[in-house]
Amino acid sequence: MASAVEELQKDLEEVKVLLEKATRKRVRDVLTAEKSKVETEIKNKMQQKSQRKADALDSEKPAAVVAPVVTGYTVKISNYGWDQSEKFVKIYVTLAGVHNVPTENVQVHFTERSFDLLVKNVNGKNYSMIVNNLLKPISVEGSSKKVKTDTVIVLCRKKAEGTRWDYLTQVEKECKDKEKPSYDTETDPSEGLMNVLKKIYEDGDDDMKRTINKAWVQSREKQAKGDTEF
Template identity: 85%
Template sequence: MTSALEELQKDLEEVKVLLEKSTRKRVRDALTAEKAKIETEVRNKMQQKAQEKAEPGDSDKPAPVPAGYTVKISNYGWDQSEKFVKIYITLTGVHQVPLENVQVHFTERSFDLLVKNLNGKSYSMIVNNLLKPISVEGSSKKVKTDTVLILCRKKAENTRWDYLTQVEKECKEKEKPSYDAEADPSEGLMNVLKKIYEDGDDDMKRTINKAWVESREKQAKGDTEF
C-alpha cells in the first residue's frame, strides 16, 4: 500500500514535469505555488517520520509542545468598522493559556498569529498581502473566551474593504462573466486553480499569495519572461 509520503512525492514529480512544459506565465505561477505547497507537505511528513523513529528515551523528557507539531488555522471570520478590520479565530480554551503564549506580529500588509502550548499543540495563522495597508502601531489582539480577535487598524479610515486580501479580490473579479466570447485557452485551468485557492488550507493560500506577489513584482520591474 502506497504511503501518504510516497503519494506526495509522486504529486511533486508530476507538478515539476508540468512546470517544465508550461509556457504561460500565469500557469507557471500557479504551478510554482502548488509545487511549494507540496514540498512543504513532504518536509512535514519527513519530520513526522523522523520524530516517530526517535529513541525511546526521548519520550521521557518533558516536552509540552512537541517539535514541529503546529496546527495551521484555516477557519476564521472577519468584519470591519470605520477604523478596524477584525479577524475572529475560534480556539477552544485559548483564554486559559498565559497571555504571552498568544503572539501576533504585524507588518503594513500582513499579520501572523502563533498560539503556543494550547492543549499540547501550537496553532499558527499567517495572512499575507492584505487588501490595503494597516497601521502596525495601531493594530493589536484581544483574547476572549475560546476566541482570538485580531484588530488591524486601517491606515485610511472610513474606507471599505470588500476583501481581506488582494488575492481574494483577484479571484473574485476573475469569476465575473467575461464579455469576450473567445476565452483564453488557459482560463479553464485558472478557474480550477482559483477553486483550489478558495477550498485550500492556510498553506495553500499562503503559497499562492507568495506566487502572486512575486509575479506582480516582476511585472513592476518590466520583466516579461515567461
C-alpha cells in the same frame, strides 16, 4: 617585577650579543640553537597571554538570550471569520481554551500588508495563522489582539479610516475578479452574452440546462423562420 616574557626578551638580546662575538663554529651553533629556543618560548608566552585576554572578554559578555522553545506540534489555522468597522478589520479565530493560556502565549506580528498569529500550548498544541497581501495597508502601531472566551481577535487598524474592504486579501479579490464574466466593448455583444449563458449552463442543475436548451432551440427556429421569410 619583570614578566616572564620580559625576562625571555633580555635572554634573547644577550644571546644575540654573544652570537655576534662568537667566532668558533661549535659555539655559534650552540648559540644559534639557544636563540631559536628562546624565540619559540617568547612566541608561546605571547599566544598564551592573548588567549587569556580573549577568554576574559568572553566571560564579560552577557549570556545569549535563548528564545523559548515551542513544544508540541503546530496546527495551521484555516477556519476564521472577519468583519470590519470604520477603523478596524477584525479577524476572529476560535480556539477552545485559549483564554486559559498565559497572555505571552498569544503572539501577533504585524507588517503593513500582513500579520502572523502564533498561539502556543493550547491543550498541548500550537496554532499558527499567516495572512499575507492584505487588501489594503494597515497601521502596525495601531493594530493589536484580544483574547476572549475560546476566541482570539486580531485587530488590524485601517491606515485609511472609513474605507471599506470588500475582501480580506488581494488574492481573494483577484480570484473573484477572474470569476466575473468579461464584457469587452470591442467584441460582438452577443459573444459576451453567450459566455454568460455558457457559465450558467455549466453551473446549473438539470432543470436549468433543459430551460436553456429549449430557449436555444426556439431562438434558432425563429432565426431560421426569419431567414425564410426574407
